[in-house]
Amino acid sequence: MPAKNMVHLTINGKPATVPEGTLVVNAAKMIGIDIPVFCYHPKMEPVGMCRQCLVEIGRPVIDRATGKPVLEDDGSPKIQFSGRLEISCATQVSEGMVVLSNSEKAVRGHKDILEFLLTSHPLDCPVCDKGGECPLQNLTMRHGPGTSRFLYDEKCHLSKKYPLGELIILDRERCIQCGRCVRYLANIVDEPVLCFQERGRSLQIFTDSQPGFDSIFSGNTTDICPVGALTTVDFRFGARPWELCATASICPHCPVGCNLAINERREARSDGDIVIKRIMPRQNESVNEIWICDKGRFAYHYAESKERLKQPLVRREGELVEIGWDEVLSYVAENFKHAGKSLFTLTSGRLSNEDLFTLSELNNGLGGKSALYTHMAGGDLVAQLGVGKGTNLSDLGKETAILVVACDLHQEAPIWWSRVKQAADRGAHLVVANPRRTRLDRYASQVIRYPYGSEAATILAMVNALSAKQNFPKAPKFQGDAGVLKSAAEAIYSAENLIIFYGSEGLGLEGSQALAQACANLLVVTNHVRKVNNGLVGVWSRANDQGAWEIGFRPLPNLSEAFKQYEAIYIAGADPVADDPSLAETLRNAGFVVVQDLFLTETARLADVVLPVQPFTEREGTYTNGERRVQRFYPGVVRNEFWPDYAVTAAICKLVGLNVESAPLRIFSKLAARVPAFKELTYPLLAQVTEQWPIVGREEVYYGGTLYANHQGLGAQLALPSQVPSLAWPALPEVNHPEDTLLAVPVTILYDHGQLVFRSTLLHQRIPQTLVRLNPADANRLGFSDGSRVKLQLNGSPLEALLNLDDGVPEGIVVVPRSLGIPLYSPSVVELQGA
């Protein structure tokens, strides 16, 4: 971004030099002066509603004739004050400005406004969840009047418990009408489901969505609410903030890698054990800024589920029975050693880098075969063409083009959606290529609609559109609006930066690999490689998929074959049978099967040995996010009866005679020594922090909200290989979609029937039943309506689902959400019948 001119001013006598356009309230914050605010939030445009941030502002008097400042007798510039207080949140700095937030008048102003706010406030701090981390409480202590002149009997009384949705409760008495929640939803995430209604003292927050507060970002409003008006059902009356410890963590649910703080305390209710009370966002301006989605905030409850495996299980006479750790580990080691080269390890991006590396040590040591459980490929290309070091979506604006292809970021990586949307708001050229309508479309400069199956061909056609400039071999025939393609390609070519997000909408392994290659070609021919704010990002379905690719894991097209072929099968962090019940039979007849998981999954039920492990909340490790940032997480809850994945695998390694590390720090050092991309990384490096703007955290709760500051590390991005990969011509997968047939395509949604999220009852109302989506025209033709029950004939086996009509779905297509009970890997012709 172009450097801005600097402006000089003084605030309370203290000199400040800040960029042009800075708001006075922020300029003060930058030099350590706190001006009280309620409605202003540094992530949002000012609205000047609460009037709390009043200051006196003086400006140099300019002689109209000469255009020069008028000087006082002592040679200092003459300053003129306007006589009335101004709001510092909506006033930009100007040269020579003199700001006073501590003058008698300003101090009186702060007190006056606080007195007004408190006239209608219930002052129920002793029973308020926000008490202890409440901006109103803190600012009242600092700036407010000591007593109230308002008659208690004249206070207005309103609803103390108004559920906006099933997750967020509004206390109308506490609300001070600052509108932070309304503006966050409308302007930052474009889910304007809250609004003001009525007027005057009756002005209230309402939700007008059905269901109420229908947003996947609802929890964030409770963080920025400056009073105890908005609370989550999760934390409401759960604990007092000062009793809580905060542990740094990383969200394990999607490839964004949001930084979290786990708030926990010991509770009598749990026999003095440590209990998680809530999950809060932790600031990382390069990753999640100060936000997290509701899945990240509320899904953690699976970790305390009673259904979690407590003991290792072994199959005796056909039944899984409990067994001791020593015994089971020897049993497993013995079998693995016996299998030797015939050991097959299946794992997924649910596991940390340390877990995966230890698994690879076991495999390499025994000479076995490993595979990554995923439906999406291309991580090898992301490893070569990922975004450059220092990339930050918040920095992107006019000079940048962003291509989002074959994914619905809103559902697959919510924080990326909001950050890409905001980049488009700042002027970034956004190209959205997807066969069906997604929420990002309305922010796109160009929307490219291609038929399912033409993902890679579409991107290659864009490469081809630039062929006059690049002399690239001609792309295959593409059906679609070539004009849009060409202008999108031109915009991408001329943009200074290009970031491509590619996903797996309607794609299996083969299709996503071809798409990744096509995207790689586009980056290479437009020379958007190996640079900051440029590169390829995979929209994976798991937190550490990219890490798995970097460490060397690759997917296998035919799992069933592998299950038959190998003597011993070690499945860690994957549940293939739940996704595809047809694998059950193969696995039942397979050799020695070990499943390592949190729960007795469908796959685990068929195992010979089941090994319990710890969830992310109880252990440490690192994840590599989609932007190839490696970030550390720490144990919030200590439960010694469980082991983390890497420790279980390391114990097996030792028993088979392999020399491996079992402490995460040492595992990571070894990983860094072994895998070139990790070469420069160490645990201490990942734990480093630099100053971030806005300044947030406990002391600054009035300014940024109740989220946590980052003192535990911003992580670090993996290095890119020095050579740029050469262009490759991917084999284009064919999708067979005869006319007058329906094509079922798999897509990813946020709340699915995945075994973790499903166990958090808080989210149950958001998790749909097994459903498919269809264009209303097709439904009409087939005689279905919204909400019909339908039977799908997919590869022979009939499955029942609810039908949702969606005119964003192209005709002839049946959208099948993944992990919702219908196994579908890649597009496939389907028949729909009434059920």
Add this chain to the structure above:
Amino acid sequence: MAEHILLRHRDIPGIDQLNTYQKYGGFEALRKAVTSMDPDDVTNEVKHSGLRGRGGAGFPTGLKWSFIDGNKWPHYVVSNADESEPGTFKDREIMEGNPYQYLEGVAICAYAVKAMDAYIYLRGEFWQIAGKLDQCIQEMEKAGYLGDKLFGSNISIRLHTHLGAGAYIAGEESALLESIEGKLAQPRLRPPFPPAFGIYGKPTIVNNVETLTNVPAIISRGAAWYRTIGTEKSPGPKIFSLSGCVNRPGNYELPLGTTFRELIMDHGRGIRGGHKIKAIMAAGASSSLIVASEEALNTPMDYESVPNLGAQLGSASVIVIDDAISIPWLINKTVHFFAHESCGKCTPCREGTYWMRHLTERISSGQATMKDVELLHEVASQMKGKCLCALGEFSIEAPMSAIERFPAEFIAVTSKPNA
């Protein structure tokens, strides 16, 4: 009685019919502007006329037009017909009696600021007037005074009416713009002002009905003629809405600078029932109370002189208070009005009017002490200068001035506590 310039229907019956209006020179100003004047010439003519906004602020109209941002398009004109100030009923009479002159003024303004669309925002209770205006707009379109290719030029101008839903605050220009956009009528933070950032974020000129009704006369007869009416700094005619304790309330079109005495005693035929005049509210409920001294009665009603009395001319809705009216009762009424109409967006107004309402309620019903009166004054002064828009600032005018200028009445209601 001199000729009416704004309330012409009082001189010419049937001027609310298109052909009658035409017969009396109607639409000649629009024709003249479109066919023989540059848009900037029109703006300059209005500037030279010295016309000031009649909605209350008195801002020079031509100057406002010249502020329109020429780098952003399209431009819009919005006419504020939300007329909600208690005691103001002038725009209603114009629109009912002389609608074509008003609509011609809107069209000329649109031409001057290069807007193709103009919105007329009427308060919800004016639904019948909106229907009438819609009819007039249709007639004008049929007659070729609105629509495309006006008078053979390339100019297109269209007018649209829009009904509010019954909020005083919607008359505040930025809240009005929000309301047209379909949002809750809450004022916007300014700057930017509407000529730079108006409806849908586009440059917009917002003018009151009466202001625009002056425009055809200015264009037809020229700025110099216009300046012969009224005072030097406040030229032109003004409709004074006279109400309260007078014998003959109503709208009076008089030159700016006419004295209170002439309006109240001559045109209004004096105070009803032999009572004595006690106070004057010159700008509806938003007024401070002017003590009706001889000096005050002799003060000319223009934008410069009224402030000398510690008041504002505003929209010139003159409410006369006689000695039968209790001042504490009066401010209780005005404060109730503002507490009811506050939009609630900014803290001092939302909480301050609510608080003041409780205080004035107790004071006027004799259940308060002098301490409460002092507190009322403090609460009001605590609001002063801190509100987001003028509504909050105006809400304190009556109570503060009442306590300062009529202390005896407060001492009286607080000295004998009500059982």
